[in-house]
Amino acid sequence: MRKEFIQKGKRKKEKGLSGGVSLKRQIKRQNFVRGRFKEDISGLAADFTSSLEADKKLAQFDIEGSLAHLKALRKANLVSEKEKKSIENGLNIIKDELDDGTFKFDKKYEDIHINIEKRLIELAPVAGAKLHTARSRNDQVCLDFRLYVKNEIKRIASVLISLRLELIKSAKANIKAFLPGYTHFQHAQPVSLAHHILAYYEMFTRDFIKLKNAYTSADFLTLGSGALAGVDFNIDRQLEATLLGFEKVSRNSMDSVSDRDFAIEFNFVLAMIVLHLSRFCEELIIWNSEEFGFIGLKDEFTTGSSIMPQKKNPDILELIRGKSGLVISNLLALFITMKALPLTYNRDMQEDKKPVMENAGVVYNSLYIFKEIIRTIKFKKSNMLLQLNDDFIYATDIVNYLVNKGIPFRYAHRIVGRLVNAAKKQNKNMSQLSLNDYKALSGYFEKDVFNLFNAEFSINSKKTYGSTALRMIKASITECEKEIENDRKFL
Numbered sequence: 001m002r003k004e005f006i007q008k009g010k011r012k013k014e015k016g017l018s019g020g021v022s023l024k025r026q027i028k029r030q031n032f033v034r035g036r037f038k039e040d041i042s043g044l045a046a047d048f049t050s051s052l053e054a055d056k057k058l059a060q061f062d063i064e065g066s067l068a069h070l071k072a073l074r075k076a077n078l079v080s081e082k083e084k085k086s087i088e089n090g091l092n093i094i095k096d097e098l099d100d101g102t103f104k105f106d107k108k109y110e111d112i113h114i115n116i117e118k119r120l121i122e123l124a125p126v127a128g129a130k131l132h133t134a135r136s137r138n139d140q141v142c143l144d145f146r147l148y149v150k151n152e153i154k155r156i157a158s159v160l161i162s163l164r165l166e167l168i169k170s171a172k173a174n175i176k177a178f179l180p181g182y183t184h185f186q187h188a189q190p191v192s193l194a195h196h197i198l199a200y201y202e203m204f205t206r207d208f209i210k211l212k213n214a215y216t217s218a219d220f221l222t223l224g225s226g227a228l229a230g231v232d233f234n235i236d237r238q239l240e241a242t243l244l245g246f247e248k249v250s251r252n253s254m255d256s257v258s259d260r261d262f263a264i265e266f267n268f269v270l271a272m273i274v275l276h277l278s279r280f281c282e283e284l285i286i287w288n289s290e291e292f293g294f295i296g297l298k299d300e301f302t303t304g305s306s307i308m309p310q311k312k313n314p315d316i317l318e319l320i321r322g323k324s325g326l327v328i329s330n331l332l333a334l335f336i337t338m339k340a341l342p343l344t345y346n347r348d349m350q351e352d353k354k355p356v357m358e359n360a361g362v363v364y365n366s367l368y369i370f371k372e373i374i375r376t377i378k379f380k381k382s383n384m385l386l387q388l389n390d391d392f393i394y395a396t397d398i399v400n401y402l403v404n405k406g407i408p409f410r411y412a413h414r415i416v417g418r419l420v421n422a423a424k425k426q427n428k429n430m431s432q433l434s435l436n437d438y439k440a441l442s443g444y445f446e447k448d449v450f451n452l453f454n455a456e457f458s459i460n461s462k463k464t465y466g467s468t469a470l471r472m473i474k475a476s477i478t479e480c481e482k483e484i485e486n487d488r489k490f491l
């Protein structure tokens with residue numbers, strides 16, 4: 001204390017701050033400032049280092065993990081039967097407290113693991129203090145996080161299946177609805193609306209497969225890795241894996257405590273899902289415009305304007321599209337946090353939870369709402385058909401007509417190109433040109449060329465597997481239905 005006073009005095013002199021205020025008062029004031037500063041920084045540092053806010057979502061998995069670890073401790077005779085019972089009892093009390101919201105989180109303890117352990121030791125002072133034997137928070141946190149990710153994958157996979165089912169339903173109801181297919185956002189060739197919808201089904205099916213792969217990556221038990229080098233006790237890791245539902249036990253303790261690939265993979269799939277959602281939303285927003293008028297949205301998925309009474313804005317679709325930015329950036333955040341980290345656990349890795357948890361929440365909600373939009377959307381088929389009155393969309397069919405008569409494709413393409421020019425010049429549609437206009441460009445044209453200006457005819461002219469031909473669509477719907485039945489087994 002004395003030393004401190006002397007030092008303070010010295011500093012004052014150095015800075016020449018003695019002024020009119022007495023040295024004693026200055027020191028007093030300085031002490032006051034210094035004291036506060038100290039306190040503030042320690043509070044700030046505690047907040048800064050805490051992961052409790054994100055960790056709370058790990059609580060149930062932390063208890064589950066501890067219960068399994070306890071069985072392994074018992075098997076290794078590291079706790080007595082009595083101690084095991086009292087730890088179990090304590091953990092169950094904590095579980096109830098967490099469930100009914102009476103658990104007192106203490107910010108003083110930086111994460112959920114310590115919060116739970118402190119409470120356990122309060123409830124069972126001797127036995128409780130043994131639970132952390134043969135365990136480190138390093139292997140504990142990745143255990144919890146893996147359990148969390150596996151659980152979220154199942155939840156998201158389930159809503160993804162519901163969305164895929166809605167898409168199949170919607171496709172089935174719209175096989176005979178025709179609209180322009182676009183390339184470069186220009187009329188390209190007529191397609192069935194079902195084919196367009198099923199294109200998105202394919203994207204979400206790939207996402208589903210990727211989700212299953214991410215699950216496999218998360219499906220390793222890391223307990224038994226300790227801080228990094230393994231543990232000095234005979235812990236039955238296979239028993240823990242079986243109890244916790246892990247397919248495999250991790251092979252290298254150093255990799256185990258520093259691996260977050262599973263989290264990145266999960267976030268990658270979530271980013272792909274929102275990428276697909278954002279593309280679909282964009283199309284529906286366009287289709288909902290006055291110019292297109294291809295769809296009607298249920299009121300609950302739109303909002304009015306505070307100033308323009310006529311407005312019915314597709315806000316939900318816009319928000320799903322908008323939130324996709326956050327989800328993709330969270331994938332990058334996690335990548336960048338992990339990049340260049342040396343082995344093994346580094347505290348940087350505590351930043352892994354927020355980007356994953358935030359994404360899981362946004363993606364689940366987006367999928368859920370989007371599925372409801374698809375379920376209730378109204379397709380305005382007559383407006384779609386109107387767009388096919390622009391019959392230049394059949395130009396490719398006319399080329400193929402000539403090809404079928406033996407004209408080499410490149411020449412046929414050129415002839416029809418001239419036909420398009422002739423129609424544009426006369427300010428007419430292609431079907432409004434006379435047979436003579438056609439014949440002037442190729443003697444192979446007959447009256448039947450006018451049958452080509454028909455969406456269903458054009459669509460059914462497609463022969464390949466995977467095309468928009470109605471029989472192909474029907475076949476693919478049957479395949480999709482079988483596929484989805486099989487995918488349900490994952491849930």
Ligand code: ARG
Pocket residue numbers: 051110111137138141345347349350351
């Ligand atoms: N809260 C930490 C995290 O989320 C738990 C692991 C802490 N390990 C340590 N050595 N400080 O990463």
